[in-house]
Amino acid sequence: MFELFKKKSPLIKLQEEHKKVLEDAFTLSKSNPSESDKLNARAAAIEKQIAALTVDK
Numbered sequence: 001m002f003e004l005f006k007k008k009s010p011l012i013k014l015q016e017e018h019k020k021v022l023e024d025a026f027t028l029s030k031s032n033p034s035e036s037d038k039l040n041a042r043a044a045a046i047e048k049q050i051a052a053l054t055v056d057k
Contacts, residue, residue, distance in 0.1 A: 011050065011053045021042055021043045021046065022043050024039055025039035025043060
């Protein structure tokens with residue numbers, strides 16, 4: 001119950017955002033490939049941020 005009020009770390013937030021962006025890119029890949037490419041680029045940028053956070057630990 002107390003996890004409801006627990007704040008998420010920046011790393012977990014980035015991982016969740018990365019997962020959502022990749023899912024969106026996959027669904028768009030069938031109907032709009034150019035938009036899917038943009039989302040994949042955004043996911044790659046998020047991966048770099050995740051890597052930077054994990055190296056700092």
